[in-house]
Amino acid sequence: MNEAYVVNNEREVILNVGPQHPATHGVLRYVVKLDGERIVDSDPQVGFLHRGIEKLAEYMTYHQFNPYTDRLDYLASMNNNLAYVMAVEKLLGITDQIPERAQYIRVIMAELGRIASHLVWLATHALDIGAMTVFLYSFREREYIIDMFEMACGNRLTYNYIRIGGVARDLPDGFMDRLKEFTKLFYGKVKEYHQLLTKNRIWLKRTKDVGYISKEDAINYGIAGPCTRGSGVDWDLRRDMPYLVYPELNFEIPVYDEGDVYARYLVRMDEMVQSNRILEQCIEKIPDGPVMIDEPRYVWEPKERIMMNNYALMKHFVKVVKGFKAPPGEVYFGAENPKGELGFYIYSTGEGKPYRLKIRAPSFINISAMPKMVKGGLIADIISVIGSLDFVFGECDR
């Protein structure tokens, strides 16, 4: 039995935070053993949002599973699509054939998704610590991004836009203008958030030296993404295991050594600026051309051909019902998601459906480090730490 559930003396109290609680960002059940308000021990419990997505994948064709990845980290659906699609493409061996325009569109979408996800993180983190205005300010900018996503794919939360072999359709007219407008506007908005929080005495008091985790522990727990970069680990998959056109783009990886909530806060704030820089470069560099590979074995035929051509219709039917035959083998691809490294491991036996699909969910791994971070703190520190770890339960519980 876990130590957190055993009361050793009459001073200790067990408090059950969640699963329905204003600060648990979904359905985290967090059992804390308290001495007064001081945390003696704690145990996070997950699984309240378990939908068996990994198992579902075994009964679905590769195309069919794409929308399910939207439901993992629903604040950054584009990034999930990207990671899954890249894993499948790696399995199929078509990674190099993706048209360049599609690659740029993917980068744009991923970085916009990163900004949107970080904005929600900032909003909820600040709201949990009591700064209500930041919440509404950052949702204002997120709305702008969501509108752009809606322009591109018609949806506002679950996009299913990045498909195997490219993206669903080309960017609509006016998208680039809006993107330009956004990148110009966003620097000022980040300054606004900095103004409200970064030098705020109360904010510093609530976040500095709270939720500390050392570099070694961060690596040992397997935390990835902004959380580990706040502990001085200089590791970003976009740079260190490059994919898409990231090597051609110029951006920095913010790293802070303090390992506390404030360091993780600064990492994400800087990341938003860097993502914006990437977007600016993408606007400059994006070429014209197709957005889907010409590989009829794996991708859908154009709708017109399905309607006009009997053979195309038959092929389409087979692809919908049985799926395309992927080569046997196993493959892992990890992408740098806003929350950390989102990895898809696919084991294929050569059928139209994966034999096993495993998701390495960064939220799940980040939560595992929580007891270490909050130990010895106060109840209020749990809230700061939850905010700074930025987990989403769709992804954690899968």
Added chain:
Amino acid sequence: MEVLIAIIKLIIVVTVLSVYVMYATWYERKVIGHMQQRIGPKRVGWHGLLQPIADTLKSFWKEDVIPEKADKPLFWLAPSIAATFPFAAAIAIPFAPPLHLANGKVFYFSVFHSKIDILYILGMMGLTSFGVLIAGIASGGSKYAFTGSQREAAQIVSYEAILALALLNPILMAHSLSLEKIVEAQRHLWFVFYQPFAFVAFVIAMIAATARIPFDLPEAEPELVAGHMTEFSGLKMGLFFFGQYVMIFVVSALASIVFLGGWTGPVLPGVVWYWIKILAFIFMYTWFWGTFPRYRYDQLMDIAWKALLPLMVLNILWTGFALAVGLPVL
């Protein structure tokens, strides 16, 4: 006759304050809405003016759940205390400058008027906290409620001393505990210019006393759900809010009387000045709400005991010394 007038005044004050509380919520929501690039209540009535009435009616019709384990008499008592004692404090607060009648008498716009107004108000404010404390105990072992009450206890010992010490400076300068006398003493220059430190300390303490951001620790929502109010529902919960808003009025009025010269001011009539100052304080509350995150309760105690208390003690020593020697106090 005296008694009759007092009863009539009492009825008027309670009614006016109740309506005031309703519209204070409207005012706050409008102000914070515009600060956050929203528009606030807009649907019910013209510019949402009927929204407070809708909210009040809603709280009447909500089911009133009493937990099985709760201590029932205390469970009733807690919201009653939290709502009545702010009113008890408010009856000593004048709503307008005293009226000098033709027959030489003075008509006071407060129900209760004495030489020791400030002591009375401080006493009633202190009693208000018992509502919060009892709420935690009455909730039948609800840990959130109990922690909320614990925090309130920590908060009381932090702010009460500061509140009293900060008030002591103007009292020393005015040589009186009566609100009218204190205003009288500020005819030429408001005390805030003599006592800036005391004013700042008082503002911090009054925010802690009313448990608002950045010191809304007993009910810190992301941490303790609703703190001491977690188990309360319907009108009982409404009463806590009611008491809080009356309390905000009381401390705002107290601050404007003691430090900002109450109804003294150029050009405009006294009563207008007085209400401008009170509303400015309520605006300040909202402004802080829109700007600041929340402190941790140990940090509030640090501020109170390690920074404000020594400062206030020094301030009083200086004020006393300066008054004794006849120096201008600053």
